[in-house]
Amino acid sequence: MKPVCVLGNGQLGRMLRQAAEPLGIQVYPVGIDAEPESLPIAQSVITAEVERWPETALTRELANHPAFVNRDIFPRLADRLTQKQLLDQLNLATAPWQLLADKAEWPQVFSTLGELAIVKRRTGGYDGRGQWRLRANETDTLPDECYGECIVEQGINFLGEVSLVGARGHDGSTVFYPLTHNLHQEGILRTSVAFAQADAAQQAQAESMLSAIMHELNYVGVMAMECFITPEGLLINELAPRVHNSGHWTQNGASVSQFELHLRAVLGLALPQPVVAATSVMVNLIGTDVNYDWLAQPLVHLHWYEKEVRPGRKVGHLNLSDSDHPRLAAALNALVPQLPQEYASGIAWAVEKL
Structure with missing residues (x-):
């Protein structure tokens, strides 16, 4: 089996490597400044855990690598302008939007999009960074350099947020996990809940939309699609051409994790429909020191990235993960005194979803 080089050596690359070990597959998460001659690049399949990267000796070499899967798709989806244009091209529902090119456009923006504008940098920006929620009397707070480098969307009064994680193989076959319900606070994913059986209508709509995107791009591997729930159906918020934070529950809640599924796809291995037999909850640990007392809870699986805590x-x-919801709720509630106070609301949200 060919080795896999992952452009990017953060936690996603680390978890891809962990998923590969039982399969006997060598995965090399590599930083963008790595020396190409130190890696088995010529013999490898290339994938990435990041959508954007600067030009370095490594990325210049990879740019011409014939086995860099999805190489030309990353820049298209990393730019929110071209990502939104793709959704419009496919007639897929998304929040009304436009390019924000000049300060003089603000009256027209609010006239067209409504009283709340969501400004997002075209590239970069994640976990709430590079985004602004603005009303008509707040536009002076937007930095001047944003004009021409941002899109602006209509603020959506959504009922909830869900994401769909799916994969497409080289042969065009697709498989999907059940929709994941997500809670974001200050733009950062805090908690996810995934049921073994999602709402049938929402699941069907989401699978249809993500299938259309992956087929149009001839995409191979795992892709995540974040959506708003509205009374009219799902609206696509953003796409991620990689394994995704909201799919981390699959490590312990599905027969095949999103990380193994991605490796299977890019290497041309079998892509069975993952089996999900129970409800799963994922709690993100953000700026929080490790506490091994969490492991006293029999349902808890700890995934620690060994990063400096900031x-x-x-x-x-x-x-x-557990099919017994009262037992799952009890385990979540038992974590509350073992975590900083800011986690209580996210855990209460998850318990309420059960």
């Missing part, structure tokens, strides 16, 4: 930084996650 405010706002994702340093790990906890997965819990």
Whole structure:
């Protein structure tokens, strides 16, 4: 089996490597400044855990690698302008939007999009960074350099947020996990809940939309699609051409994790429909020191990234899975006194979903 080089050596690359070990597959998460001659690049399949990267000796070599899967798709989806244009091209529902090119456009923006505008940098920006929620009297707070480098969307009064994680193989076959319900606070994913059986209508709509995107792009591997729930159906918020934070529950809640599924897809291995037999909850650990007392809970699986703990930084996650909802709720509630106070609301949200 060919080795896999993963452009990017953060936690996603680490978890891809962990998923590969039982299969006897060598995975090399590599930083963008790595020396190409130190890696088995010529013999490898190339994938990425990041959508954007600067030009370095490594990325210049990879740019011409014939086995760099999805190479030309990454820049298209990393730019929110071209990502939105793709959704419009496919007639897929998304929040009304436009390019924000000049300050003089604001009256027309609010006239067209409504009283709340969501400004997003075209490239970069994640976990709430590079985004602004603005009303008509707040536009002066937007930095001047944003004009021409941002899109602006209509603020959506959504009922909830869900994501769909799916995969497409080289042969065009697709498989999907059940929809995941997500809670974001200050733009950062805090908690996810995935049921073995999702709402049938929402699941069907989401699978249809993500299938259309992956087929149009001839995409291979795992892709995640974040959506708003509205009374009219799902609206696509953003796409991620990679394994995704909201799919971390699959490590302990599905027969095949999103990380193994991605490796199977890019290597041309079998892509069976993952089996999900129970409800799963994922709690992101953000700027929080590790506490091994969490392991006293029999349902808790700790995934620690061994990163320096800093405010706002994702340093790990906890997965819990059980078909017995009262037992799952009890395990979640038992974590509350073992975590900083800011986790209580996210855990209460998850318990309420059960």
